[in-house]
Amino acid sequence: MIPHPFRGLHEAGVLGMNNRNAEVIMARNPRSLFPLVDNKVVTKELAARSDIPTPELYGVIAKHGDVRQFESIIKERDSFALKPARGSGGSGIILVKEKRETGLITESDRTLTIPYLRYHITDILSGIYSLEGQDDQAIVEALIHPDDVFAAVTYRGVPDIRVVVYRGVPIMSMVRLPTAASDGKANLHGGAIGAGIDLKSGLTITAVHRSAIVTHHPDTGDPVSGIEVPHWEKILLMAARSLEMTGLGYIGADMVIDRDRGPLLLELNARPGLAIQMANRAGLLKRIRKVDEAPEDTFTTPEKRVEWARKNL
Amino acid sequence: MKRPALAAALVLIAISILIVAYRIVSLGYPVTPARPDYVWTFRFDGMLQGAGKDPLFLLSLPSQEHGQIILEESIGSGSMNFNLLKEYDNRIGVWSGRPQREGEHISYRATILFQHKGLDGTVMPLRSSYPYGVADEQIALIEQLTGQWRAMSLSTRTQVVLGFARTGTAGSGNDPGLVKLDKALEGYDDITRLLVLLAAVSVPARTVEGVELVEGVAGSTLPWVEAWTGRNWEHIDPERMEVVSSAKKFLPLSVGGMSAIRISAGRLSMKRFELTRDIMSRWRIFFERVSRSDRFLDVWSLFRIPPEFQQTFRILLLVPLGALLIALLRNIVGFQTFGIFMPVLMALAFRSTGLVYGLGIFAAIIAIGYTARRFLNRMRLLLVPRMSVLVSFVIFCFLILALVGNKLGLRQFMAVGLLPFVILTMTIERFFVIVEEHGVKTALQTSAGSAAVAVITYLIIQWEVLQITFFVYPELILFVMGLQILVGRYTGYRLSELVRFRSFRSSGR
Numbered sequence: 001m002i003p004h005p006f007r008g009l010h011e012a013g014v015l016g017m018n019n020r021n022a023e024v025i026m027a028r029n030p031r032s033l034f035p036l037v038d039n040k041v042v043t044k045e046l047a048a049r050s051d052i053p054t055p056e057l058y059g060v061i062a063k064h065g066d067v068r069q070f071e072s073i074i075k076e077r078d079s080f081a082l083k084p085a086r087g088s089g090g091s092g093i094i095l096v097k098e099k100r101e102t103g104l105i106t107e108s109d110r111t112l113t114i115p116y117l118r119y120h121i122t123d124i125l126s127g128i129y130s131l132e133g134q135d136d137q138a139i140v141e142a143l144i145h146p147d148d149v150f151a152a153v154t155y156r157g158v159p160d161i162r163v164v165v166y167r168g169v170p171i172m173s174m175v176r177l178p179t180a181a182s183d184g185k186a187n188l189h190g191g192a193i194g195a196g197i198d199l200k201s202g203l204t205i206t207a208v209h210r211s212a213i214v215t216h217h218p219d220t221g222d223p224v225s226g227i228e229v230p231h232w233e234k235i236l237l238m239a240a241r242s243l244e245m246t247g248l249g250y251i252g253a254d255m256v257i258d259r260d261r262g263p264l265l266l267e268l269n270a271r272p273g274l275a276i277q278m279a280n281r282a283g284l285l286k287r288i289r290k291v292d293e294a295p296e297d298t299f300t301t302p303e304k305r306v307e308w309a310r311k312n313l
Numbered sequence: 314m315k316r317p318a319l320a321a322a323l324v325l326i327a328i329s330i331l332i333v334a335y336r337i338v339s340l341g342y343p344v345t346p347a348r349p350d351y352v353w354t355f356r357f358d359g360m361l362q363g364a365g366k367d368p369l370f371l372l373s374l375p376s377q378e379h380g381q382i383i384l385e386e387s388i389g390s391g392s393m394n395f396n397l398l399k400e401y402d403n404r405i406g407v408w409s410g411r412p413q414r415e416g417e418h419i420s421y422r423a424t425i426l427f428q429h430k431g432l433d434g435t436v437m438p439l440r441s442s443y444p445y446g447v448a449d450e451q452i453a454l455i456e457q458l459t460g461q462w463r464a465m466s467l468s469t470r471t472q473v474v475l476g477f478a479r480t481g482t483a484g485s486g487n488d489p490g491l492v493k494l495d496k497a498l499e500g501y502d503d504i505t506r507l508l509v510l511l512a513a514v515s516v517p518a519r520t521v522e523g524v525e526l527v528e529g530v531a532g533s534t535l536p537w538v539e540a541w542t543g544r545n546w547e548h549i550d551p552e553r554m555e556v557v558s559s560a561k562k563f564l565p566l567s568v569g570g571m572s573a574i575r576i577s578a579g580r581l582s583m584k585r586f587e588l589t590r591d592i593m594s595r596w597r598i599f600f601e602r603v604s605r606s607d608r609f610l611d612v613w614s615l616f617r618i619p620p621e622f623q624q625t626f627r628i629l630l631l632v633p634l635g636a637l638l639i640a641l642l643r644n645i646v647g648f649q650t651f652g653i654f655m656p657v658l659m660a661l662a663f664r665s666t667g668l669v670y671g672l673g674i675f676a677a678i679i680a681i682g683y684t685a686r687r688f689l690n691r692m693r694l695l696l697v698p699r700m701s702v703l704v705s706f707v708i709f710c711f712l713i714l715a716l717v718g719n720k721l722g723l724r725q726f727m728a729v730g731l732l733p734f735v736i737l738t739m740t741i742e743r744f745f746v747i748v749e750e751h752g753v754k755t756a757l758q759t760s761a762g763s764a765a766v767a768v769i770t771y772l773i774i775q776w777e778v779l780q781i782t783f784f785v786y787p788e789l790i791l792f793v794m795g796l797q798i799l800v801g802r803y804t805g806y807r808l809s810e811l812v813r814f815r816s817f818r819s820s821g822r
Contacts, residue, residue, distance in 0.1 A: 012817040016806040
């Protein structure tokens, strides 16, 4: 039934775009639940209820009239992250690492002024960065101080860990490592490296950079495989809990490892991309089928699901 | 999940095929409406002279039957009156009144389409009566003499009668019965003899007057006899007493013994029949026919709406096909395009600018617009005002183009006003966002994909054959919908994913 040129992909269990949209997202993710993950403020509240740690929230600016509250929000803070609640792909995010007399210094060493940031917030509020141009909110939260484990393979920015969760089972994972090409952003489209993580051991395996397999970080020159991800069990557990948290059956959970607080949930994505398959050199479809073939009662609690995943995938 | 979609698609496709089939089979629609077909133009010209009293001139006109369809006709009557009357199966044009002194030029013209298989009456016509003036005792004698022929089949009877009419008693070795028969028929002309004989053996027959369907001019009509041979009327050449093969075509004017031309109190100083063969696109032919039919689907046909709106629908009906194409190219091939409708709207815009200019103008405006958008970005305008600035900018570009086009005499530049400016504005914004988020390469790829899809869509909607086919059979939209649903249920890999996931193909096994 499968036409010849596609047979190789089919046998490798690769999940294609059409199949992901029709059979996985449409079947597992009811549209009505999307708002839970499209807005980071909502996601944060839900995470708090499920005891999933997120970066500390300093404040939310929801109305144009509240923009002047911004200064009081950051008054006591030396560093912070300013984000649109509905942003995607890391757009509209400003990371401030310190305050000086001259102004605010960003992660990429630009100096910004308070009026500039206020202007940026009004941009956010009018929906410039939101997925469908709707009105948005601006989030001010704690700046992540990344754990040093990936320091040797990170060019600026914060590496983040993506776990794809199917029916609450973490089925595939990768860490996204910023490069000079990606401008310090952990965005694969932008040129970041994606390194697959073995579910069982928590060790990085292969890595993909712009659809090519790489072994070393292009900027730092250090090997990207064989790195042991700390808090691995906890990370998988946090990802697995996203099912109870949102009800969505197919999720991409994005997490960071903070030097002091450990793994924190950054955001959830109801339409996670397919590039993770290349970072792992493994097909998602194969693992989805394995989950579907397992008996129902295997997956009653997050703990059971993580245990099953680490044993079987 | 899969079943209802498949069922819906199949139902839509089936409905569409059924309606098309109904139109073709029952309503006689052309299977290939865009194909050219031949039509005949029949023309009669005459010069009518009065003779003291006002003349009356009667001309039998072609009628709408036996697989011939009159698409249009016109009458020239000069200062005289014209009336149309029906006499049995004949349509008769009547010119009356006072002609000019030097004679009145009268004319009749009809464009006629001959269908290859006329749905002739399959009902056997009544046995025809004997021609006027044949005495009863003579009839009794002839019927008695031809008695043994009546047992034969219809077509054999005709052949036997024709054989006798052709050779008389010569070939039969002086059969006394045939000699008697020949004697009984003495004094009648050939056609009357034939009609009497056919009537005697109960073969329905009639005389017809008309013209042969060959291009050229004829001075008069020719008579022939038609005999019913069970399924249709057979044409008999009365000169040679032979059945004429059905390959030869004739245009009957008067059926049943009436003269095709009758005249009282006047004379024709000139008359000519002219036949010419023309090529006409079938849908044109159809247009003429449908606009006069009163059948439901013909009344509710797009041909009935005013012509200025018809053109719009000819294009509009192909837009779903363009959308289907985009669905195919995006979901099965894996093209990247700006939005779903942008390529279709681009294709529509190309209709007024032409392909090359259209693509050029699009590329230029997006390039200039992108530069402007970069600049706007530095001004940090809010979303809605920023878009409105872009719209103004795009329209300003149109303005400049139109003025430059006017100076250079390039109409394509002035047609620019019809380009979908909203789409251009949105495209500039999308292009900018893609450049920002995914890089210039992806943005250019998406542009190339959009342009390619727009060009293909343009070629489709400009294809006249397709335009006409969809216009004649608008229910084909349901067919397209069915296919669109099927594409929507295609969950296999995209062709582009062969490239994207190529690492799996080489080592993944």
